Amino acid sequence: MNTEHFWMPFTANRQFKQKPRLLESANGMHYTSSDGRKILDGTAGLWCVNAVHNHPKIVAAIEKQARTMDYAPCFQMGHPLAFEAASKLAAMAPSGLNRVFFCNDGSEGVDTALKIALAYHKIRGDAGRYRLIGRERGYHGVGFGGISVGGIAGNRKQFGAALAGVDHLPHPLNIEKNGFSKGLPEHGVELADALEQRLLALHDPSTVAAVIVEPIQGSTGVILPPPGYLKKLRETCSKYGILLIFDEVITGFGRLGSPFAADYFGVVPDMIVCAKGLTNAAVPMGAVIASESIYNTFMQASPENQIELFHGYTYSAHPLACAAAIATLDVYVEENLFDRAAKLSDFFEQSAHQLRDLPNVKDIRNLGLVCGIELHGQSHKTCTRAYEIFEKCFWEKDVLIRTTGDIIALSPPLIINEEQIAQLFGRIGEAIQEQAKS
Numbered sequence: 001m002n003t004e005h006f007w008m009p010f011t012a013n014r015q016f017k018q019k020p021r022l023l024e025s026a027n028g029m030h031y032t033s034s035d036g037r038k039i040l041d042g043t044a045g046l047w048c049v050n051a052v053h054n055h056p057k058i059v060a061a062i063e064k065q066a067r068t069m070d071y072a073p074c075f076q077m078g079h080p081l082a083f084e085a086a087s088k089l090a091a092m093a094p095s096g097l098n099r100v101f102f103c104n105d106g107s108e109g110v111d112t113a114l115k116i117a118l119a120y121h122k123i124r125g126d127a128g129r130y131r132l133i134g135r136e137r138g139y140h141g142v143g144f145g146g147i148s149v150g151g152i153a154g155n156r157k158q159f160g161a162a163l164a165g166v167d168h169l170p171h172p173l174n175i176e177k178n179g180f181s182k183g184l185p186e187h188g189v190e191l192a193d194a195l196e197q198r199l200l201a202l203h204d205p206s207t208v209a210a211v212i213v214e215p216i217q218g219s220t221g222v223i224l225p226p227p228g229y230l231k232k233l234r235e236t237c238s239k240y241g242i243l244l245i246f247d248e249v250i251t252g253f254g255r256l257g258s259p260f261a262a263d264y265f266g267v268v269p270d271m272i273v274c275a276k277g278l279t280n281a282a283v284p285m286g287a288v289i290a291s292e293s294i295y296n297t298f299m300q301a302s303p304e305n306q307i308e309l310f311h312g313y314t315y316s317a318h319p320l321a322c323a324a325a326i327a328t329l330d331v332y333v334e335e336n337l338f339d340r341a342a343k344l345s346d347f348f349e350q351s352a353h354q355l356r357d358l359p360n361v362k363d364i365r366n367l368g369l370v371c372g373i374e375l376h377g378q379s380h381k382t383c384t385r386a387y388e389i390f391e392k393c394f395w396e397k398d399v400l401i402r403t404t405g406d407i408i409a410l411s412p413p414l415i416i417n418e419e420q421i422a423q424l425f426g427r428i429g430e431a432i433q434e435q436a437k438s
């Protein structure tokens, strides 16, 4: 196999190409590697295959649609599946959020939501609201909007100044106070006050268009909000007429045992960005679910017969993606997968925290079917400890995990069973111990 031509995303290309880790097929909870091993999927691919790999109903829907109509434009045209997919998604979303703008992934979803926020204020005659507020260690994809509101230096430093007028809340990770918390961490709700007391005080609330946060920061290592934190953000945004956007690209579709994290936390934002689990990752798709009132503002403020929002993608509501989304949303309901995740979360938590006393384990954090295991770094080596464990897991333990810096992040498909959960943490535990001796 010639590995030269594929410039791999978020990958150490030269290192990878010396010993490629290849997956060739998938079924249920497992991948099959190119050397024929069954690999237990501890990460739902990339936080996205929530239902199960190759679900027959989703596969059949995509096959059928590919034969029926490969593509149809959605600029001044439409097709029935686009409206059906939007209705189904709206029905699953928290009440009041029921207008759906389709795109192709999470990054486009984030940039779409930020653009809707800016345009919304402008169209209301409040064009002075141009600032966007994100959060340190936030990940909002790789578009210019997303990296600007995102809080990961590594994702920004190669790309110039990014968007102007952006500021960031502090992140709520505090291992000293909250280490090994089970579920939500006890301390840190006051960090939400930084919005009003620092950022709005500094910039003037009347200049701020939107605040965007992930309810749980996934990509930077499972950072959980203290109880009441998201509610405080909601209250402050409402007080000052600022839109609140939840980036639920990871937390959407059952990860916390509810349709969205907004349901889990009982906090309704003005827009939800989702992707990944929307189609069970079988066809790329993202969406922004906006409040009816945002949509109505555009409809009422724009002259009739004129485009209300100058934004869209050739593949917005692609027929294959819509077919996959409709089938996936049905599967979640028919198989009761969100409840299943909720019921499994105690066992998942117990199994995760059994690794607590292993060498180099600095913290374990979990909620729903998400877990982060943070390790002490090793300054004398070029590879992080977590990366060495990831390799060991893949080659020797037959489990797929994900790492970011020195943190292992786990987010298995929601159909995982107790035996597989025990297997997952058991094998990771072995890898942690073996790495410590190496």
Ligand SMILES: Cc1ncc(COP(=O)(O)O)c(C=O)c1O
Pocket (backbone or CB within 6 Å): 105, 106, 107, 108, 110, 139, 140, 141, 142, 214, 218, 219, 247, 248, 249, 250, 275, 276
């Ligand atoms: C919270 C969040 N937002 C946005 C994205 C970007 O999604 P995509 O990679 O589909 O563009 C991700 C990807 O992991 C994410 O976790």
